[in-house]
Amino acid sequence: xxxxxxxxxxxxGVLLAVVVMAGPAVAQTSAPVQQPQTQRxxxxxxxxxxxxxxxxxxxxxxxxxxxxxxxxITAGKNVADIGAGSGWFTVRAARRVGSTGxxxxxxxxxxxxEYIGKRVQKEDLANVRTVLGAPDDPRLPGGSADxxxxxxxxxxxxxxxxxxxxxxxxxxxxxxxxxxxRNGNGANHGLDHDVVVKEMKEAGFKLxxxxxxxxxxxxxxxxxxxxx
Numbered sequence: 001x002x003x004x005x006x007x008x009x010x011x012x013g014v015l016l017a018v019v020v021m022a023g024p025a026v027a028q029t030s031a032p033v034q035q036p037q038t039q040r041x042x043x044x045x046x047x048x049x050x051x052x053x054x055x056x057x058x059x060x061x062x063x064x065x066x067x068x069x070x071x072x073i074t075a076g077k078n079v080a081d082i083g084a085g086s087g088w089f090t091v092r093a094a095r096r097v098g099s100t101g102x103x104x105x106x107x108x109x110x111x112x113x114e115y116i117g118k119r120v121q122k123e124d125l126a127n128v129r130t131v132l133g134a135p136d137d138p139r140l141p142g143g144s145a146d147x148x149x150x151x152x153x154x155x156x157x158x159x160x161x162x163x164x165x166x167x168x169x170x171x172x173x174x175x176x177x178x179x180x181x182r183n184g185n186g187a188n189h190g191l192d193h194d195v196v197v198k199e200m201k202e203a204g205f206k207l208x209x210x211x212x213x214x215x216x217x218x219x220x221x222x223x224x225x226x227x228x
Contacts, residue, residue: 041186042158050086071147076100080145083153087116106131136162140170148177155191164203
């Protein structure tokens, strides 16, 4: 039996410790490193004077009756106005669907919800319900919408996949989702048409209509989607 000196024993212990420590280090470096997803630029939600949405010829410029026709908004339908603001579209949709239909006026701004609540009381629109949403969830009841309109709102949605996943349960069979926006880089209160189409497709929606008649400025667009 071979004798080991005290120095040899110590050296052997050090070598074993190095081997043990080296093992996990090699395993850790071989694992792929996941890079965080890049979030596209978005605009801050509007929180200013809501009366700016009430300019006199807005109906004509946006051709709102044609928009409602294309979204299938008729008597008895249920409509969601996402990012309703002053309720400009809400009141027009409420008159279109009548007493047998309903409009859900959604906004993440409590001041807008309060404003719309007072407005529909004043205008005697009993078929409107306000909904205080969240940035990533409109918080609409399940199966509550035959049609949805996002009027100059989509560019403010920072996490579209999360938002659209939360929206889907609210859509009835055949529901149409309309998006009116303008081309832009996301941070300038607009988002390029192609980006919207790409994101909606990734979220499980198909494009069923593309129009450029809203405002007729070659910058605004109107897209209609349905779930696939």
